[in-house]
Amino acid sequence: MSTVLIINVQKDFVSGAIVEDGELQEIFDEENETIAGNLYVGSVQKIVPGLNAAFIDIGEGKNGFLRISDVGKSYIQQVLGSKQLQEGTKLLVQVKHDAVGQKGPQLTCKLSLVGRYVVYFPLSRVRGVSKKIVDPRERERLKSIFSKLEKNEGLVVRTAAEGIPAETIEEEVQSLKEEWRQVLNSFKKARKVKLLRREPTAIDYILRERLNKNIDEVFVNDPEVCEMVKQEVKKISKSILVHFLEGDLFERFNVYHQLNVLQRRTIDLPSGGYVALDTTEAMTVFDVNSASSTMGKNQAELAFRTNVEAAKEIARQLRLRNIGGIIIVDFIGMPNRDYYDQLFKKIRESFEKDPAHVELLGFTRLGLFEMTRKRRTPSSEQLLFSACPVCKGSGRVFSATIVLRRLFNELNKIDLAQYSSVKINLHQRFSGYSEKIKTLVSEYKDKIKISFSNSDPNDFEITLSKKV
Structure with missing residues (x-):
């Protein structure tokens, strides 16, 4: 089975896809706007004891939802300086999940910084190795990295670290530690709600999260990005082939057509x-x-x-x-x-x-x-996708029988004898019901004029013209 990573760049817009044996498995791009993983200076707007939660303004429209149980002792000591959590309190928070529907983003104070090989937890003692690494010797080798950590720091070694030299992993850990120090320093200086650290760009995300040993080939249509991929591949596996191809790669690899399955x-x-x-x-x-x-x-x-x-x-x-x-x-x-x-x-x-x-x-x-x-x-x-304005997202419309019954009831409420003409406008799906409608009001069928340009299949329009 051949697994291909496609990186499609069009006017600085980056999209990626994973294809296995010609079949689309995954797609990701810069349109997938997400704030998950971002770190913010937030402000407590409201505390709800009944929910054991607080609502936090992070400057992204909807207030975020934070479980108070997430605010641990280490966080209070290092970040809040033993301050009480109350309305107006400044918090350093991370987006755990994006906003969905009417719900705002879910926040956490259990902060983490994600690298290619590790996830660094500056305020937690959690330590572990990915369950997908099954070799006991390799697990023990990777656990030796924990000895480099401070008492109150945590680290989870990711699957991508398998077979990677300890020095390379330790370099990444040190880099994440330095980044955390900068974030914490910026938070302490901040006077208002703002973004402190954004998750990587689309190309950085693809290289970090999707370029791994499971990939056999990579196809790229941008020379600069292609060079970035080649440099990253050197760190992972010599067996991964990198190709540069011009043009729209999603068109070439039939990705657009396969996206139709999502509907x-x-x-x-x-x-x-x-x-x-x-x-x-x-x-x-x-x-x-x-x-x-x-x-x-x-x-x-x-x-x-x-x-x-x-x-x-x-x-x-x-x-x-x-x-x-x-x-x-x-x-x-x-x-x-x-x-x-x-x-x-x-x-x-x-x-x-x-x-x-x-x-x-x-x-x-x-x-x-x-x-x-x-x-x-x-x-x-x-x-x-967005909800259909006609069916309101249900995927269904009323049957023709129901709509026609409503139409007939409306006509029965009108004294048709007072009008010279009655115009009925229905949806195109009723085009075969003209005679049936006229039969329902046979006494006045010569006055009835029916058209089929109404955009709503659940409704109809009745226009009355009075006698002169």
Whole structure:
């Protein structure tokens, strides 16, 4: 399986995509405006004891939400100087999650600075090595870096650090420490709400978070960015090939066409089945169906094969659409526990390349599969689409029967004998109902003039002209 990273630069606008065997897995660009990870000087606007929370002005429109339990002793000592938390208090806060809908951004005082190889926690003692690094010797080697830390500092070693010389990792740690000192100094001098540290630009983000050992080839259409990629690749692996190509790479690699899948509720599977997905505020639900699938020796084998295909596609859709939170999957029922155990292994394999933290909780007593996926930025649906002004985001409109019944009721309220003409304007979908409408008011059908230019399929317009 070949994994390709595409970096597409157009007039200083940077977009990136990951494609595996020609199939789009992930997309990210500068349009995905996010403040997650940014550090701010904030001001406490309101404390709500019932929620054990505070609302903080960070200068980004909506006030941020901060759990008071996040304000630990180390934070109070080093940042607040033992001051009481009250309205008007100046705080150093970090955006944990972007604003979603009517909710403002979620903030934290458990601050962290993210590098390529480590995540540095200046006010926490948390220490660990990525679970994706499984070699015991490598884990022990990387843990030796903790000896360089102060008592109240924390560090998590990221997956990208595997096989990287300790000196390189320690250099990054020192760089993050220096950056923290500058941030803290700027905070103490600040007199008003402002941004202190912004997360990296799109190209920096791509190089830090998406260029790794899983990538086989990189295609870039900008000479300067291409040189940056080559320098970064030297630190990671000699096996990664870097290519410079002119033109729109998203067009060349069929990325634009594949983005159309984001508008679809159902996704077809290779064997003839399909996956349907629905998203609510609380969770995302996937429903797996065999449909026209006939592959397999028997019904159990058919269900298992379709479920395995669905697991791979669901993992892809979660990455591509950047879906987070609680996720429920209704797989096709199978006859015994062995099938479910095998399916669980396939599900785990499907999520191995997902950069987000995924927790697989397993099957419930009802046979539903539960999992969670963490993300800090809005989903692709929130970024790329807005609610339909006609259906209000429901994806449905009233049936023709309902609208025509309302129309007939409105006409019955009018004394049509008083008017020389009655103009009815409906949506184009009612173009085949002209005779039926006139039949409903047969006594006055010669007065009725019907047009089909109304933009709202749920409504109609009635225009009356009085007799002269």
